[in-house]
Amino acid sequence: xxxxxxxxxxxxxxxxxxxxxxxxxxxxxxxxxxxxxxxxxxxxxxxxxxxxxxxxxxxxxxxxxxxxxxxxxxxxxxxxxxxxxxxxxxxxxxxxxxxxxxxxxxxxxxxxxxxxxxxxxxxxxxxxxxxxxxxxxxxxxxxxxxxxxxxxxxxxxxxxxxxxxxxxxxxxxxxxxxxxxxxxxxxxxxxxxxxxxxxxxxxxxxxxxxxxxxxxxxxxxxxxxxxxxxxxxxxxxxxxxxxxxxxxxxxxxxxxxxxxxxxxxxxxxxxxxxxxxxxxxxxxxxxxxxxxxxxxxxxxxxxxxxxxxxxxxxxxxxxxxxxxxxxxxxxxxxxxxxxxxxxxxxxxxxxxxxxxxx
Ligand SMILES: [Fe+2]
Ligand SMILES: [Fe+2]
Numbered sequence: 357x358x359x360x361x362x363x364x365x366x367x368x369x370x371x372x373x374x375x376x377x378x379x380x381x382x383x384x385x386x387x388x389x390x391x392x393x394x395x396x397x398x399x400x401x402x403x404x405x406x407x408x409x410x411x412x413x414x415x416x417x418x419x420x421x422x423x424x425x426x427x428x429x430x431x432x433x434x435x436x437x438x439x440x441x442x443x444x445x446x447x448x449x450x451x452x453x454x455x456x457x458x459x460x461x462x463x464x465x466x467x468x469x470x471x472x473x474x475x476x477x478x479x480x481x482x483x484x485x486x487x488x489x490x491x492x493x494x495x496x497x498x499x500x501x502x503x504x505x506x507x508x509x510x511x512x513x514x515x516x517x518x519x520x521x522x523x524x525x526x527x528x529x530x531x532x533x534x535x536x537x538x539x540x541x542x543x544x545x546x547x548x549x550x551x552x553x554x555x556x557x558x559x560x561x562x563x564x565x566x567x568x569x570x571x572x573x574x575x576x577x578x579x580x581x582x583x584x585x586x587x588x589x590x591x592x593x594x595x596x597x598x599x600x601x602x603x604x605x606x607x608x609x610x611x612x613x614x615x616x617x618x619x620x621x622x623x624x625x626x627x628x629x630x631x632x633x634x635x636x637x638x639x640x641x642x643x644x645x646x647x648x649x650x651x652x653x654x655x656x657x658x659x660x661x662x663x664x665x666x667x668x669x670x671x672x673x674x675x676x677x678x679x680x681x682x683x684x685x686x687x688x689x690x691x692x693x694x695x696x697x698x699x700x701x702x703x704x705x706x707x708x709x710x711x712x713x714x
Contacts (some may be wrong), residue, residue: 357544357591357675358383358398359469362391363406363435369464372404375462375503378587378594379545380469387412388417400430401544402469407446412428415450416674417475422451435460463500466505470500474705475546481539486526488535494520495555495580499548502618506587511622514577521555521576525569528559540704543680546672547586548597553668554661555579560633564708575660578632582661585614597676602689612646614636628657636661639696659698663689663705666697682709 359376363369368383380401384390387410391403393544403421405414421427434452436443437546447455454474471478481492486601498513498520505512528535533556540549558575567575586594589611593604600608603606615633619625635649635658642650644662654662668686678689686706689697 357381357394357401357473359404359456360395360400361400361404362388362409363383363404364408364410368406371566373514375465375507376469377590379466379591381591388414389410390407390608396426400427401473402431402433403427404433404435404469404492405452407434409442409697420449420453431469433468433472437526443615453712462503466503467497467500470545477543484535485527485530485532487523487530488532488539490523491520491527491537491550494523495552496548496684497519499551499580501537502581502584503587503617504586505621509618512619512625513583513622514622517577517580518573521559521573521580522662523574524552524555524576527561528556528572529652533557533560533712541673546674547583550668550672551577551583552581554664557664557668558660560708560712561664561705562658573629574626575632578629578661581615581619581629582636582665583611583615584618585611585616588614593626609637611646612686615637631655631657633660636665638662640695640698641695643696645663656701657699659701660705662700666693667705 357380359380359382361369361372361382363384364386366386368501373384375381383395384407385394389411405418407414409417415437418432418434421432432452434447434455435458436446436449437458438457440457443457453543454468455477456468458525481489498516501513501516504510536556537553543549548616555576556579558579559572562572562575589607593600593607616630619630619633633653637651638644638654638658639662640648640651640654642648666689670680670688671682673679689700689702
């Protein structure tokens, strides 16, 4: 998933590349000519063109693209400074798909690109039952806002997370989890899809063991937030097909302390939400990370989080492998991870998925 960025301003190119680091591969250029020379042969998923892009301005370049075969079908986000209405007009007039007025928040940039790339996927959300649709739209918005938390060290707006989780809890309570999981399956934002998938199945798990709100909302919020530290880890490492080097593995594992660091900016988060973030990679036999906790050191919530996280990760398609079926994922978890995962809870989880026809 490659995004091209054309902007004469070096610091702006750097900021955009940093904002997108975990979501896409990014190639930046100071001129349109450099971009054409380099990107002509590479598959692009979106292009960001700045109004001032040399030599003749971004508008001219976008018009040129739209009148020929270059970058055919690639969505273009037009960026620039000044009055929003003028920029909107310039973007529409040259044939760009949308615009962003500088300075923009990280979350708006990610949202704009993701919306363009996932147009078809997100269009289908409109036909879903109301609670599922609200759950998807609300959690997508709040998930993107976490990128501002990561960038600026702002506290997580927990009230917003909770209000995005309300429709999720409601939809799962009405057995609409299958629609939600199916709706994110082909979304390109893997981190969002994984987080919402985890949130959805944690809530379903919560219902299955008899929990009620506010515990169900806590499970949903924990699922949405449990991996936000991954927003600082490069796309190429998160999506590497070959085995990770020891350094890359250390980097991937650092998403747990990074998540806790970001969540730590907010004093209002419930302790149990932090448990989900801190312990979803811990394993009963002590082989997990970051602390190597084992047995009774892991409470029911950590054990549930570990089961759901593993199941979701296996059930998701990756750049380098297709999704593993629910049945295959469950048998790997039962047969290959018996000392790592709580087998009583796993049996309950399995039964729950069978009952609800996941
Ligand atoms: Fe994780
Ligand atoms: Fe995860």
